[in-house]
Amino acid sequence: MIESTTDASSAAASGISKCPTGIFGFDEITGGGLPRGRPTLLAGAAGCGKTLLSMEFIVRGARDFGEHGVFMSFEESEQELITNVRSLGFDLATLVTTQRVALDAVRIERSEIEETGDYDLEGLFIRLGSAIDAVGARRVALDGVDALFASLPSEAILRGELRRLFRWLKAREVTAIITGERGGGTLTRHGLEEYVSDCVIFLDHRISNQVATRRLRIIKYRGSRHGTNEYPILIDAQGFGVLPISSAGLDHRVSRDCLSTGIDGLDALLGRRGYYKGSSVLVSGTAGAGKSSLAAAFADSVCHRGGRCLYWSSEESPDQIARNMASIGFDLEQHFTSGRLYCHAVRPTLYGLEDHLARLHRIVGALKPDAVILDPISSFTAVGNLAEVRIMLTRVIDFLKSAGITAFFTGLTQGSEPVHLERTEECVSSLIDTWLLLRMTDVAGTRKRLLHILKSRGMAHSHQVHQLLLDDCGVSVVAAASNPGEPR
Known part of the structure; x- marks a missing residue:
């Protein structure tokens, strides 16, 4: 997991005390977590992740921060809650048994209720207060609280009871999350809760190009600076995750050290050095020109020198990659076995762009690689338009x-004319530090591969066109004018 960059000083600078959630990425965009001792409203439509986020807040509080919690549900039973979060790796049953978390399922059936006076929440306060005292809770989650007000005719009573609930939670000095369903034309079903909350967070579940994506947005956060963008949400076996989308700010430090390309001849063309550590490399070209072969050479070099490499494949399985690259002298299987090379193979159309981005963050955080290979980036255009792919x-x-991780991308180009070749469909070439172009050409009835170094920032490099040779001994680069044997 990637640790939050927010520290105690930044939380103090925000003006209010923060309660860390421990949720991947969430504490970063909120400047330290939720407002401590205050209520937070979590709104959204069905299936957007409200229950999981609030439950993870309670579980991580008890497990990681020593703050016991109460989770009160108005929609699911206690056993359903325990079963549902087990898939995220949360042993809720043990936390309940050891009295670090109290679960309470409140059943609201309007047909069984007869109103004999003004509607109030006094019974809820007593029940919730007892649960808080039983485990010494510092965190509270009320999931589906709008079920309390179903069929309630008086808006005045509703407003008054909501205010009283939030005041009661503040008086108990517990950090609370209250979830509510999204309304038709309002943030919540009743359109009132957002006005009495110190922090309002909106979750969205939408479909774009037949691909489902979840997003989070902080509507307001009293007394604190916070991120105001929409942030991609990822829910997987590690729990709930939020991906900050702010840029690096162009203030990152750079390295003067280099990593070998894995090809001696190509290192020589790049000032006998290779690629700068932490730089971005793009190898573009037509189909069959050798893009994946250069990626395999780089991965093999990183692993042989004791580093770790993440190979993100959008077209081939790990076994297929290992088999194909063995034909040109690269034994990637040994690196898979040793754990130095990790291959994440997935079709781009399986998830949305934000989901892929969030998963990349997760894997990089866990693996901590020296290099990341994305082969090819052109496949992402099947998921989003060019503008969205460029942003991603x-x-x-x-x-x-x-x-400080070296990024290596491959991209497919269309056409054979220079005007087409020296352009990427993803429009990211201006962001790339080293750009290699591969193309196929016919010479006397033989197909040959040519390599151009279009640019390599910060280092002297060759401006000549060279020939790329692939055979069972590996990959080599020779002057285009020479022809020491026919290439494969």
């Missing part, structure tokens, strides 16, 4: 540069 790749480049 810009965030990838900024994220990896700020972490």
Whole structure:
């Protein structure tokens, strides 16, 4: 997991005390967590992750921060809650048994209720107060609280009871999350809760190009600075995650050291050095020109020198990559076995762009690689339009540069004319530090691969066109005019 960059000083600078959630990325965009001792409203439609976020807040508080909690649900039973969060790796049953978390399922059935006087929440206060005292809770989650007010005719009573509930929670000095369903034309079903909350967070679940994505937005946060953008949400086996999308700010430090390309001839063309550590590399070209072969050479070099490499494949499985690259002398299987090379193979159309970005953050945080290979980035255009893909790749480049990780991308180009070749469909070439172009050409009835170094920032490099040779001994680069045997 990637640790939050927010520290105690930044939380203090925000003006109010913060309660850290421990949720991936969330504390970073909120400047330290939720407002301590105050209520937070979590609103959104069904399926957007409200229950999971509030439950993870309670579980991580008890497990990681020593703050016991109460989770009161108005929609699910206690056993359902325990079963549902087990898939996220949370042993809620043990936390309940050891009295670090109290679960309470409140059943509201309007057909069984007969009103004999003014509607109030006094019974809820007694029940919730007893649960808080039983475990010494510092955190509270009320999930689906708008079920309390179903069929309530008086808006005045509703407003008054909501205010009283929030005042009661503040008086108990507990950090609380209250979840509510999204209304038709308002943030919540009743359109009132957001006016009495110190912090309002909105979750959204939408469909774009037949791909579902979840997003989070902080509507307001009294007394604190916070991120105001929409942030991609990821829910997986590690729990709830929020991906900050701010750029690196162009203030990251750079390295003067280099990593070998894995090809002696190519190192020589790049000032006998290779790629700068922490830089971004793009290898573009037509189909079959050798883009993945250069990626494999780089991965093999990183692993042989004791580093770790993440290979993000959008077209081939790990076994297929290992088999294909063995034909040109690269034994990637040994690196897979040793754990130095990790391959994440997934079709781009399986998730949205934000989901891929969030998963990349997760994997990089866990693996801590020296290099990341995305092969190819052109496949992401099947998920979003060019503008969306460019934004996503810009965030990838900024994220990896700020972490000092060398990024290696391959991209497919269309056409054979220079005007087409010296252009990327993803429009990220201006962000790239080293750009290699591969193309196929016919010479006397033989297909040959040519390599151009279009640019390599910060180092002297060759401006000549060279030939790329692939055979069972590996990959080599020779002058285009020479022809020591026919290439494969």
